[in-house]
Amino acid sequence: xxxxxxxxxxxxxxxxxxxxxxxxxxxxxxxxxxxxxxxxxxxxxxxxxxxxxxxxxxxxxxxxxxxxxxxxxxxxxxxxxxxxxxxxxxxxxxxxxxxxxxxxxxxxxxxxxxxxxxxxxxxxxxxxxxxxxxxxxxxxxxxxxxxxxxxxxxxxxxxxxxxxxxxxxxxxxxxxxxxxxxxxxxxxxxxxxxxxxxxxxxxxxxxxxxxxxxxxxxxxxxxxxxxxxxxxxxxxxxxxxxxxxxxxxxxxxxxxxxxxxxxxxxxxxxxxxxxxxxxxxxxxxxxxxxxxxxxxxxxxxxxxxxxxxxxxxxxxxxxxxxxx
Amino acid sequence: xxxxxxxxxxxxxxxxxxxxxxxxxxxxxxxxxxxxxxxxxxxxxxxxxxxxxxxxxxxxxxxxxxxxxxxxxxxxxxxxxxxxxxxxxxxxxxxxxxxxxxxxxxxxxxxxxxxxxxxxxxxxxxxxxxxxxxxxxxxxxxxxxxxxxxxxxxxxxxxxxxxxxxxxxxxxxxxxxxxxxxxxxxxxxxxxxxxxxxxxxxxxxxxxxxxxxxxxxxxxxxxxxxxxxxxxxxxxxxxxxxxxxxxxxxxxxxxxxxxxxxxxxxxxxxxxxxxxxxxxxxxxxxxxxxxxxxxxxxxxxxxxxxxxxxxxxxxxxxxxxxxx
Numbered sequence: 001x002x003x004x005x006x007x008x009x010x011x012x013x014x015x016x017x018x019x020x021x022x023x024x025x026x027x028x029x030x031x032x033x034x035x036x037x038x039x040x041x042x043x044x045x046x047x048x049x050x051x052x053x054x055x056x057x058x059x060x061x062x063x064x065x066x067x068x069x070x071x072x073x074x075x076x077x078x079x080x081x082x083x084x085x086x087x088x089x090x091x092x093x094x095x096x097x098x099x100x101x102x103x104x105x106x107x108x109x110x111x112x113x114x115x116x117x118x119x120x121x122x123x124x125x126x127x128x129x130x131x132x133x134x135x136x137x138x139x140x141x142x143x144x145x146x147x148x149x150x151x152x153x154x155x156x157x158x159x160x161x162x163x164x165x166x167x168x169x170x171x172x173x174x175x176x177x178x179x180x181x182x183x184x185x186x187x188x189x190x191x192x193x194x195x196x197x198x199x200x201x202x203x204x205x206x207x208x209x210x211x212x213x214x215x216x217x218x219x220x221x222x223x224x225x226x227x228x229x230x231x232x233x234x235x236x237x238x239x240x241x242x243x244x245x246x247x248x249x250x251x252x253x254x255x256x257x258x259x260x261x262x263x264x265x266x267x268x269x270x271x272x273x274x275x276x277x278x279x280x281x282x283x284x285x286x287x288x289x290x291x292x293x294x295x296x297x298x299x300x301x302x303x304x305x306x307x308x309x310x311x312x313x314x315x316x317x318x319x320x321x322x323x324x
Numbered sequence: 325x326x327x328x329x330x331x332x333x334x335x336x337x338x339x340x341x342x343x344x345x346x347x348x349x350x351x352x353x354x355x356x357x358x359x360x361x362x363x364x365x366x367x368x369x370x371x372x373x374x375x376x377x378x379x380x381x382x383x384x385x386x387x388x389x390x391x392x393x394x395x396x397x398x399x400x401x402x403x404x405x406x407x408x409x410x411x412x413x414x415x416x417x418x419x420x421x422x423x424x425x426x427x428x429x430x431x432x433x434x435x436x437x438x439x440x441x442x443x444x445x446x447x448x449x450x451x452x453x454x455x456x457x458x459x460x461x462x463x464x465x466x467x468x469x470x471x472x473x474x475x476x477x478x479x480x481x482x483x484x485x486x487x488x489x490x491x492x493x494x495x496x497x498x499x500x501x502x503x504x505x506x507x508x509x510x511x512x513x514x515x516x517x518x519x520x521x522x523x524x525x526x527x528x529x530x531x532x533x534x535x536x537x538x539x540x541x542x543x544x545x546x547x548x549x550x551x552x553x554x555x556x557x558x559x560x561x562x563x564x565x566x567x568x569x570x571x572x573x574x575x576x577x578x579x580x581x582x583x584x585x586x587x588x589x590x591x592x593x594x595x596x597x598x599x600x601x602x603x604x605x606x607x608x609x610x611x612x613x614x615x616x617x618x619x620x621x622x623x624x625x626x627x628x629x630x631x632x633x634x635x636x637x638x639x640x641x642x643x644x645x646x647x648x
Binding site: 013015017020021022023024025026027028031033061062063065066069086089091093104105106107108109110111 | 337339341344345346347348349350351352355357385386387389390393394410413415417428429430431432433434435
């Protein structure tokens with residue numbers, strides 16, 4: 001079983017409004033309410049591959065119930081730890097009809113419930129219990145308010161003690177502390193990696209500086225991460241591992257929604273661990289899935305045809321400093 | 325027991341954002357989620373007077389559960405009829421901190437669940453059952469999609485057959501059909517009344533044309549309404565009844581939130597029926613409560629001190645054509 005932990009899930013509400021009056025009353029022509037948070041996207045992608053998945057984290061209030069209900073409807077098994085606060089909502093206003101030209105998009109992200117020390121302790125107990133049945137654990141997304149920056153680090157230590165490889169996708173201090181705890185794989189994107197190491201990873205012309213990215217990823221390995229896979233958006237993936245460095249590229253077929261593409265990559269990396277894939281094969285899988293996720297309009301979803309096309313067109317090559 | 329029917333309740337979500345980026349990502353500093361819809365405000369006000377209340381209507385999905393849960397927390401007994409669709413949300417973005425200067429307010433109102441013929445039939449059965457214990461029924465707010473414009477008319481006919489006086493607060497075709505069914509009281513505001521009778525109720529200078537309002541209200545009585553109480557905002561109330569015409573005025577102490585002031589007036593009118601108040605007394609009650617509701621920041625709430633101050637300062641006088 002793949003254990004996916006999403007400590008701060010969300011209910012993502014989207015309103016499509018043909019021509020928004022930003023200072024008046026609007027009637028959306030289409031309304032969507034979907035489970036959100038990076039971990040929920042990871043779990044949905046893994047379910048699409050027929051994998052046994054358990055999604056854990058915190059859920060509270062009627063919004064928490066809504067998230068659990070929607071995940072159940074999507075066939076994703078959950079075992080959330082209850083929290084006294086209310087699970088967060090994100091609210092997106094799209095100025096335009098679904099499928100039409102989008103003029104502007106405004107997002108409003110609630111912070112999520114404050115998690116008490118006792119609630120985190122309760123989660124730790126639940127986590128330790130389900131960890132015994134897990135082959136891999138994915139820790140994905142931001143930490144909710146109240147959880148200390150070493151929250152993921154403690155979960156990674158527990159996974160390491162149980163002999164379960166951990167895949168970490170987060171940012172900031174949670175990423176820094178998590179790396180030090182020794183996860184099998186971390187998957188920062190370019191901005192997250194740059195913020196962590198405090199160095200520019202783009203050339204003055206705005207292009208990705210692959211040499212700087214490689215150095216930064218190597219620094220994360222030196223700090224404790226087993227392997228580092230950096231997602232570069234349209235620039236594919238750059239992996240720095242104990243077995244070598246690789247660059248994976250999969251041409252994006254059609255631009256849809258980049259949100260969730262990184263989560264698809266994370267899901268593929270965890271899936272690859274379970275399948276025992278070697279790195280080149282695993283990165284091809286991840287790059288193809290990331291490209292297919294961009295082509296899909298909804299985070300956590302992809303079409304099998306796009307994924308298979310991505311597998312055929314993806315290139316994976318050993319990377320050496322100086323390559324572009 | 326006062327039976328309050330809110331066919332299209334809502335979960336009202338409000339985000340306060342210090343300086344909104346209308347084309348980017350925002351993190352609200354304060355989030356509120358409250359039960360909404362005109363009928364829920366009426367029920368809350370009546371509960372504040374210690375009255376026995378039952379709130380009915382349609383509730384569906386996790387948003388319906390959220391509305392019921394929040395109403396339970398506020399001490400409002402509910403008996404909603406389940407509906408397959410999802411209860412609507414309203415989403416309000418306030419550009420400014422709570423209590424601070426508000427720069428802009430944008431509202432996004434979901435349409436509400438489509439109610440099927442079978443679901444309305446089910447509601448009618450539930451309504452007929454609880455009607456036997458009701459002393460008065462309040463029908464308040466818009467009809468949800470799928471309910472025919474004569475929806476309230478049919479509920480008023482059932483109330484009349486059961487000998488239960490009905491108070492109606494709605495607009496458009498639902499109001500027109502409802503009036504014809506013979507409710508004891510209708511409470512349009514100036515715009516709703518003007519739209520219904522198709523005549524200008526304001527002078528060219530923008531002031532309320534009391535003579536035109538009186539004529540329009542009298543037309544609604546001729547069409548079937550027992551009494552007509554028109555809420556004029558800061559201009560108070562104008563009542564056209566079988567016992568005469570009155571004007572009630574209560575100075576607003578401090579401007580807070582006009583939303584829900586009309587619902588407070590509707591609640592007071594229904595309350596006055598139960599108490600057996602004569603019209604001048606009933607209108608003083610309604611005008612004072614409307615003014616107190618404006619002073620309160622949240623719809624459905626008011627301070628007892630503001631209400632008592634309103635009772636002391638309110639004036640009620642017989643109205644004759646030509647009065648201003």
